[in-house]
Amino acid sequence: METIDIGLWVTGGLLVLVIVGMRVAFAAALAGLVGLVWIFWSKKGYASEDLGWALTVAIKTAGQVPHSKVSTHTLSLIPTFILIGYLAYYAGLTRALFEAAKRWVAWVPGGLAVSTVFATAGFAAVSGASVATSAVFARIAIPEMLKIGYNKQFAAGVVAAGGTLASLIPPSAILVIYAIIVEQDVGRLLLAGFIPGAFSALVYGLLIVGIAVIFKNVGPPVGGFTWGQRFAALPGALPIVAVILIIIGFVYNPFGEQAWGTPTEGGAIGAFIVFCFALWRGMRWGQLKSALLETAKLTAMIFSIIWGVLIYVRFLGFADLPGAFSDWITSLTLSPMLILVCILLAYAVLGMFMDAIGMLLLTLPVVYPAVMALNGGETVAAADSAFGMSGPMCAIWFGILVVKMAEFCLITPPIGLNCFVVAGVRPDLSVQDVFRGVMPFFVADGITIALLVAFPAIVLYLPSLAG
Amino acid sequence: MAGHASVLEDLSILSRLDRALLRLERAFALLSGLAVFSLMLMAVVSVSGRNAINAPLPGYVDWIEQAMPLIAFLGISFVQREGGHIRMDIFISRLRGRALWLFELVSVLLILVLMMALVWGSWAHFLRSFDFGAPLWSRDSSIDIGIPLWPAKLLAPVAFSVLCLRLALQVWGFGRALVLGLETPVAVPLIQDAAKQAMAEAEQLDGQG
Amino acid sequence: ATEWNASVWGKRRAFTEHVEKLAELVAEKTGGEFTINVSYGGLSKPRENLDGISIGAFEMAQFCAGYHRDKNRAITVLELPFLGVSNLDEEVAVSHAVYDHPAVMEEMAQWNARIIMTSPMPQYNIVGTGEPRDELADFDGMRVRATGGLGQAFEAVGGVPTSVPATEAFNAMESGVVDTVAFAQHAHLSFGTINKADWWTANLNPGTVNCPVVVNIDAYEALPAEHREALDSSIDEAIDHYLANYGELLKKWDGVLEEKGVQKVMIDDAVIEEFRAKAADPIREAWIADMSAQGIPAQDLYDLVMETLKTAKAGN
Ligand code: NA
Ligand code: NA
Numbered sequence: 001m002e003t004i005d006i007g008l009w010v011t012g013g014l015l016v017l018v019i020v021g022m023r024v025a026f027a028a029a030l031a032g033l034v035g036l037v038w039i040f041w042s043k044k045g046y047a048s049e050d051l052g053w054a055l056t057v058a059i060k061t062a063g064q065v066p067h068s069k070v071s072t073h074t075l076s077l078i079p080t081f082i083l084i085g086y087l088a089y090y091a092g093l094t095r096a097l098f099e100a101a102k103r104w105v106a107w108v109p110g111g112l113a114v115s116t117v118f119a120t121a122g123f124a125a126v127s128g129a130s131v132a133t134s135a136v137f138a139r140i141a142i143p144e145m146l147k148i149g150y151n152k153q154f155a156a157g158v159v160a161a162g163g164t165l166a167s168l169i170p171p172s173a174i175l176v177i178y179a180i181i182v183e184q185d186v187g188r189l190l191l192a193g194f195i196p197g198a199f200s201a202l203v204y205g206l207l208i209v210g211i212a213v214i215f216k217n218v219g220p221p222v223g224g225f226t227w228g229q230r231f232a233a234l235p236g237a238l239p240i241v242a243v244i245l246i247i248i249g250f251v252y253n254p255f256g257e258q259a260w261g262t263p264t265e266g267g268a269i270g271a272f273i274v275f276c277f278a279l280w281r282g283m284r285w286g287q288l289k290s291a292l293l294e295t296a297k298l299t300a301m302i303f304s305i306i307w308g309v310l311i312y313v314r315f316l317g318f319a320d321l322p323g324a325f326s327d328w329i330t331s332l333t334l335s336p337m338l339i340l341v342c343i344l345l346a347y348a349v350l351g352m353f354m355d356a357i358g359m360l361l362l363t364l365p366v367v368y369p370a371v372m373a374l375n376g377g378e379t380v381a382a383a384d385s386a387f388g389m390s391g392p393m394c395a396i397w398f399g400i401l402v403v404k405m406a407e408f409c410l411i412t413p414p415i416g417l418n419c420f421v422v423a424g425v426r427p428d429l430s431v432q433d434v435f436r437g438v439m440p441f442f443v444a445d446g447i448t449i450a451l452l453v454a455f456p457a458i459v460l461y462l463p464s465l466a467g
Numbered sequence: 468m469a470g471h472a473s474v475l476e477d478l479s480i481l482s483r484l485d486r487a488l489l490r491l492e493r494a495f496a497l498l499s500g501l502a503v504f505s506l507m508l509m510a511v512v513s514v515s516g517r518n519a520i521n522a523p524l525p526g527y528v529d530w531i532e533q534a535m536p537l538i539a540f541l542g543i544s545f546v547q548r549e550g551g552h553i554r555m556d557i558f559i560s561r562l563r564g565r566a567l568w569l570f571e572l573v574s575v576l577l578i579l580v581l582m583m584a585l586v587w588g589s590w591a592h593f594l595r596s597f598d599f600g601a602p603l604w605s606r607d608s609s610i611d612i613g614i615p616l617w618p619a620k621l622l623a624p625v626a627f628s629v630l631c632l633r634l635a636l637q638v639w640g641f642g643r644a645l646v647l648g649l650e651t652p653v654a655v656p657l658i659q660d661a662a663k664q665a666m667a668e669a670e671q672l673d674g675q676g
Numbered sequence: 677a678t679e680w681n682a683s684v685w686g687k688r689r690a691f692t693e694h695v696e697k698l699a700e701l702v703a704e705k706t707g708g709e710f711t712i713n714v715s716y717g718g719l720s721k722p723r724e725n726l727d728g729i730s731i732g733a734f735e736m737a738q739f740c741a742g743y744h745r746d747k748n749r750a751i752t753v754l755e756l757p758f759l760g761v762s763n764l765d766e767e768v769a770v771s772h773a774v775y776d777h778p779a780v781m782e783e784m785a786q787w788n789a790r791i792i793m794t795s796p797m798p799q800y801n802i803v804g805t806g807e808p809r810d811e812l813a814d815f816d817g818m819r820v821r822a823t824g825g826l827g828q829a830f831e832a833v834g835g836v837p838t839s840v841p842a843t844e845a846f847n848a849m850e851s852g853v854v855d856t857v858a859f860a861q862h863a864h865l866s867f868g869t870i871n872k873a874d875w876w877t878a879n880l881n882p883g884t885v886n887c888p889v890v891v892n893i894d895a896y897e898a899l900p901a902e903h904r905e906a907l908d909s910s911i912d913e914a915i916d917h918y919l920a921n922y923g924e925l926l927k928k929w930d931g932v933l934e935e936k937g938v939q940k941v942m943i944d945d946a947v948i949e950e951f952r953a954k955a956a957d958p959i960r961e962a963w964i965a966d967m968s969a970q971g972i973p974a975q976d977l978y979d980l981v982m983e984t985l986k987t988a989k990a991g992n
Contacts (some may be wrong), residue, residue, distance in 0.1 A: 017577075021559030021570060025553040026578045033584060040733075043679065054733075060731040063588015068721050070539040071532040074844070079503040080510075081536050082506065163508075183843050187850065251851070261514045262851045268510030275507070292500025300542030301551055307539070317718025318681070318733075355553060365718075371548045414557040430558070517853075519818045523836055595727055601746065602970065608746040610823050611837060615746070 003039060007319035010035035014312065018353060024415065025301075025308035028358070032312035033062045039318045060354075065314055066307040074180045075306070078173045079299040081128025084271040085166075086291040088126060088240070090137040091278030096138050096236030097122050103233045106193035106222035106318045110212030111220050112148065114205045116141040118355055121201035122237075124169035125244040126270055130356075130410050131298060133416040136165025138425040150219050155431050157437025160418040161204060162315030162445075167356070171247060171267050178399045181380050182366045184265050184392070187251060188463045192396045196459055198378075200448050207444040243273050246361030302357060309358040313365070322366040329370040336374040337385035341366060344405055344449065351409025357418050359368045360406060371398050393460050397408065399458045400453060408445045411438045474548065475653045477584040480488035481643070485548075487635055491629065492545040499541035502534050507641045508536075526612030533609070536619045540626035550656025560658060568645040572653070575641055582627050589623035596620050678710045678903050678986040680895065682736035683728055686842075690925050691795055691864040692768070694918035695738060695889060701910035702903075705772040710903040712736060726890070732785045733896040738795060738984075740887040742824025747787070750780045753977045754790060754886035757829035757964060758956035759985070761884070764919050766988045771886060773984040778972050788889040793911050796919070797860045798926070799881040800826055803873035804856035805849070806940040812875075812950050816934075821845050822858040825963075826883050829955035845869050858883065861929050870932065875939040882955070896947065 014031035018024055036058035044050035082330045088094050099123070101115040108114055120137055129131045137159045167174040170190035212219045221316040261269070278287075316322060318370035331338060351359055370376050371394070378391040387394055408416040451452040452458055476482045509530060517523035524530070546552055559570055596607035597617040605615030637655050644652035651657065682699065684692050692714070699712035712735075720728040725737035752823040754774055761767050771794035774780055776884055784791055802809075802820065809815060820827070826839030846868040848854045856943035857869045864870040891907075897948045899907065933940055960978065967974035 019556055019558055020574070021554050021556055022577065023547075023554045025552055026581055029580045029585070030577060035580060056734050059584045059588040060591045061588070061728070061733045063585055063590070063623075064592045064720075064724055064727060064731075066585070066589060066627075067536055067592060067620050068724050070618065071535045073528045073531050073840070076506055076531050076535060076538075082509055083503050083507065122533070179473065185850070186847055228492065260518050260852065262847060262853055265510050265514050265853075268507045269514060271507045272511045287501075289497065292504060293496055295503050296496040296500035296538075296542040297546055297549075297551060299503065299538055300540070300546045303539035304543055304546070304552060314719070317715060318711070320715075320718075329732065348618045353555065414555040417551060417553060420553060517819070523819060523838065525836065528840060557990065591731075592727065597731060607744050610743060610944045611827065613745060 002323050003319045004321060004340070006035060006038050006042065007316060007321040010038065010315065012317075015353070018415075019236070022356065023278060023303035024355065027308075028305075028312040029062070029308040031314040032308075033058060035120070035312070035315035036087070036318065039315065061314065062311045064303075069307050070303055071308045072180075074176060074264060075303075077128065077171075077176055077267045078302060079295060080264075080267045080271050081171060081173045082298050082302075083128055083133045083295045084267065084274055085123075085127040085136055085279050086130030086276045086294050087271060088123070088289045090291050091239075091274060091281050091284055093240050093243075093274065093277065094119075094123060094136050095140050096233075097135070097240050097433070100142075100230075100233040100237040101227040102144075103230045104300060106225070107365060108209055108414075110208040110223050111170065111221040111223075112141070112145045112150065112217040113212070116145070116158050117162045117165075117201055117208065120159075121165050121169060121198065122240065122244075124166035124197065126171075126247065126274065127166045128171040128173045128267055129298075130163045130166045130174070130407065130422050131302075131417050133161055133166040135421045135425055137162060137295075138422045140243045142422075142426055142429075144255055145219070148220065148418070149217075150436075151217070152429060152439035153433045154218055154440075155437065155443050156419075156422050156426065156434040157439070157441060158208065159336045160416070160422045160434055160438045162201075162410050163418045163421075163442035165197055165201055165204075165409050167403055167407045167410075168193045168400070168428065170194060171263060171270070172403070174360065174415060175399065176263065176402060177357060177360055178364065182368045182399070184395045184399065188397050189396055190251070190263055192400055192459050192463045193403070194462055196400050196448070196452055199451075199458060200404070200445070202337065203444045203448050207440060211440060215246070217419060227463045228274045237278050245275075246270065246273060305355055305358045308360050313362060316362075329367075330373050340371065340387070341372060341453070343371065344401060344453070347402065347405040348412070349409060351405060353411045353415055355415060356406035356409050360402065360411060364402070368395075370421050385455070389460065391458060393432075393456075396463050397452075397456050397459050401449065403450065404445070404449055405456065408442075408449075409442065471555075474550075475651055476654055477653050479653060481639055482634065482653045485640075488544075488629075488632055488636065489548060490547055491590075492633070494627065495626070496542040496545040499538050502503060502537040504530060506534055506538070526609070526614065529609035529611045529614050533619045539563040539624050543626055544630040547630060547633050548656070556658075564650070565645055565648055568641050568649075568652075572638065572641040572645055575634055575637045577647055579631060579638060582631050582634060586624050586627045586631060589620070589627060593620040593624060601605075678899065679710075680710070680712045680736055681719060681734035682714045682738075683725050683734045684714060684736055684738045685717045685722040685865065686827060688714075688920050689714060689866050690889075690918075691860075692738070693921045694793060694795065694914040695752075696735070696791050697917040698907075698910050698914040701913055701941060702906050705906040705910065706903055708904060710899075714952070719810040726789060729789045729890055729892050732788070733892060733894055735892045736889065738889045740885050741821075742826075742885050745824065748783060749970065750783045750972050750977060751775070751886055752824065752963070752967075753766055753885060753974070753981055755825040756960050756978075757825050757883040758881075758952045759883060759981060761799070761985065762881070762989075764796040764798060767786070767798075767884065767913060767987060768794060768919070770863045770981050770984045771796065771888070773980055774977060775888065777973075777977060779798050779977065780981040783972075784890065785893065788893050789891075790893050790896060791888040791890050792907075793841060793889050793915055795886065795889060796915075796922075797884045798922075800858040800860055800884050801877045801880050801882075802858045803864055803869050803876045803938070805872065805874045808875040808877075808939060809856070810941055810943050810947065812954075814953075818856060820856045820858060821848060821854045824885060824974045825959060826858055826885070828959050829882050829951075832953060832955040842867050844941065848873060849873075858882070862925055864924075866933065870936055870938060875941045876933060878940045878942055878952075880943050882951070886929070904945040907989070 017027035037428045040057050041054035098119040101119040106115045142155050170193050179189050205364045247270045250260050375387050375394040378387040380391045382390045423429050423431040423433045513524040513527045598606040603615045606614045640655035723743045725739040741748050775791040818835045818837045819838050820830045822837050845857050849872050964974040
């Protein structure tokens with residue numbers, strides 16, 4: 001049997017395992033291990049005396065992957081970004097931010113929901129992990145929305161969708177992972193995420209206002225805050241603004257030519273400042289311990305998926321599936337733009353069954369070279385390219401599109417991590433409730449993605465300024 | 468966290484073993500959290516050293532790479548105990564009673580087989596970096612400052628072994644539920660109902676945030 | 677038919693041309709009966725290529741000695757600073773002489789590996805931003821991306837070696853994590869460090885890294901005689917192809933510097949001599965003492981390098 005056939009069979013098996021409810025990290029690792037055994041055994045012509053050899057080699061090959069793949073300096077920012085989120089929560093920063101957003105914008109229809117979206121967007125500028133952002137706001141924003149009579153599914157949906165903003169608005173773990181996989185400049189990519197992230201928040205906000213105007217019972221406006229109260233809420237939100245400015249200043253040093261450090265270090269510095277602030281606000285060991293345990297849990301979960309999927313990816317490498325796919329894509333005679341749209345649609349479908357990081361790890365080694373080739377190569381000039389942008393700009397643009405798709409996959413059923421987390425934090429909500437509540441936001445994300453595809457300038461404006 | 472589920476307890480041997488293992492798992496998870504924390508401190512030391520007195524932490528990258536397995540692996544069994552590793556539950560959430568336990572049992576058994584294989588594979592990976600005859604027992608070292616890699620590599624089989632113990636308990640728990648046709652078996656993660664979760668939440672978060 | 681997998685990393689570049697050529701020649705000579713599939717990172721991480729060979733996951737691989745000094749102690753002699761190698765032909769000669777030394781063969785055999793050829797690299801000169809660093813005092817406190825013996829050499833004169841992965845070297849330079857990056861020319865090009873640089877040291881020539889290509893011994897010995905013959909007989913031709921290809925690249929180098937506005941810095945012989953005195957001798961002596969204590973014939977290996985080098989220089 002051709003190795004590519006083995007690749008397809010094993011992939012089918014993986015889908016079955018996931019559908020019958022095996023935990024995704026282990027299903028992927030098991031599929032990868034079985035696939036490796038199959039590949040190695042096929043190499044020996046399926047001779048029965050060689051099965052033992054194939055098993056041993058496959059197990060030892062798979063056994064390298066966990067240590068080998070997690071021992072990476074750049075992946076270290078995932079746990080750091082998660083820690084920031086929990087420290088900010090335990091320091092009361094998140095609540096203060098929400099309070100300020102509430103007093104300033106809650107007077108519009110759907111007021112508290114709009115405030116939640118803007119507060120998550122603000123929080124996104126210190127948090128690099130969508131899942132942690134949703135977890136934190138589920139505790140703060142949902143109770144307030146329920147108190148004034150929001151539909152509980154809708155309230156949950158707002159928080160699950162709002163959390164995804166943390167992946168576009170820098171700092172962002174997913175953007176950094178994209179940069180690592182495709183070997184692009186992390187700093188410029190993070191910069192590129194700013195406007196699309198703010199843009200997404202705006203689209204979410206408008207959608208909520210629209211819904212609230214049409215369905216009166218969804219979310220009433222909250223008025224009655226005086227200007228005095230509004231300004232009184234600002235000092236509480238200042239620390240988070242300060243943290244944002246410090247992180248930005250750190251990565252884009254305004255006082256000199258050279259930055260003070262990498263985005264990875266910027267994240268760690270941000271976490272440290274939030275930690276100091278939490279100490280100042282009276283955080284004790286008990287709360288720090290809770291923050292650390294929650295960080296550890298989320299981190300272990302995410303890294304299990306990372307190495308699990310990478311065992312499967314290692315098998316794909318031996319099956320040479322990526323090479324076959326890239327050849328196939330570039331041999332298509334459709335227009336490049338149509339192919340790009342198909343790729344994004346494929347991400348939407350795949351994203352239903354995968355988590356965001358797993359999906360990027362799995363697909364980018366295959367899809368990224370194909371997209372760059374579609375545009376005319378890594379070094380193509382804007383004038384000669386298919387999408388009207390130079391190679392490096394195409395890498396940034398595609399990165400933002402992919403990350404937006406990855407955000408989308410955080411809220412699509414059946415595997416939408418943000419929805420799981422919101423349901424996990426709220427005793428009164430089932431996962432199905434959250435998925436129902438988040439559905440309107442699919443429309444918002446669809447609009448955002450369409451606009452980002454049609455007007456690349458939204459993405460490329462800031463990075464092109466940076467030169 | 469994600470896909471939270473509750474684990475019931477009673478005075479049976481199975482439940483006592485479950486709680487004993489939980490103590491170890493919790494300690495491991497806390498260690499992992501502390502490692503994240505130290506990662507943050509290390510970055511602060513390195514950055515301020517570099518920018519303030521031009522003395523970056525030597526081997527900063529090496530040390531981070533050493534800390535990553537601690538962060539990535541040690542919490543794995545704690546998460547499995549709570550049923551926190553993500554999965555698609557659209558199919559399995561429709562099952563009840565023995566049918567549910569059967570699917571859970573098969574799934575946990577498959578994971579156990581996988582993890583035993585990976586304990587072996589990651590142990591072999593560790594052994595290749597370990598040599599009793601060499602200085603610091605090292606046969607593989609980091610690039611910059613030559614830290615021996617075997618302690619970090621050893622963490623994978625250690626954490627995976629603890630996970631195997633947890634999985635063995637879950638095989639026992641789900642197997643027992645399947646054979647006896649139980650409604651609410653102990654020592655395995657159950658899809659949590661609202662009231663119980665509310666209690667768990669209240670304990671965890673009261674008066675914070 | 678025999679199908680081999682070769683594990684290398686990065687993209688296809690001057691550094692992998694001999695492996696590609698070998699695959700091409702072998703397939704040609706055996707009428708497609710023996711194929712070598714070159715995989716760029718799909719089969720292993722670069723630092724674990726020796727592990728993969730040892731397991732038997734793939735049959736051929738490339739690695740660099742400095743990635744893991746403890747895995748390949750004997751060949752680190754080739755990464756000692758200031759050995760005096762001045763071109764790629766000499767680099768090939770000394771490398772292959774060392775590879776044939778019994779101590780090297782034995783250490784590689786522990787990984788079930790047998791070295792078939794080297795990937796000769798020119799001297800690792802540094803690029804940097806701002807004012808050129810052309811005095812030894814300028815190296816004090818300089819954060820330099822350099823691995824292995826090269827890193828130690830800069831350390832000996834007050835530098836701080838910082839080994840970010842090659843793929844992150846550009847970012848590290850841009851964000852100030854490192855001040856300078858030591859690479860061979862092709863790597864300055866392919867990892868983009870030359871785009872960020874203001875200057876390049878043309879004649880510092882502090883040393884280089886050593887990156888052999890190995891085969892799995894079991895797989896090699898299991899080859900049918902005609903396939904093994906095809907492989908063995910293609911090695912010299914593959915290396916020649918590599919050298920010719922790299923030579924073309926070096927010819928274009930000055931043009932690249934001009935195009936990117938990078939200043940070519942010539943360092944005073946006196947400065948280089950001072951650097952050599954501070955770095956080369958102590959590091960070599962420490963290396964010999966350390967390796968001898970571990971039972972490796974270090975002096976012997978070093979003498980072999982020097983003799984081979986003398987012969988190679990005389991031959992030119
Ligand atoms: Na963010
Ligand atoms: Na999804």
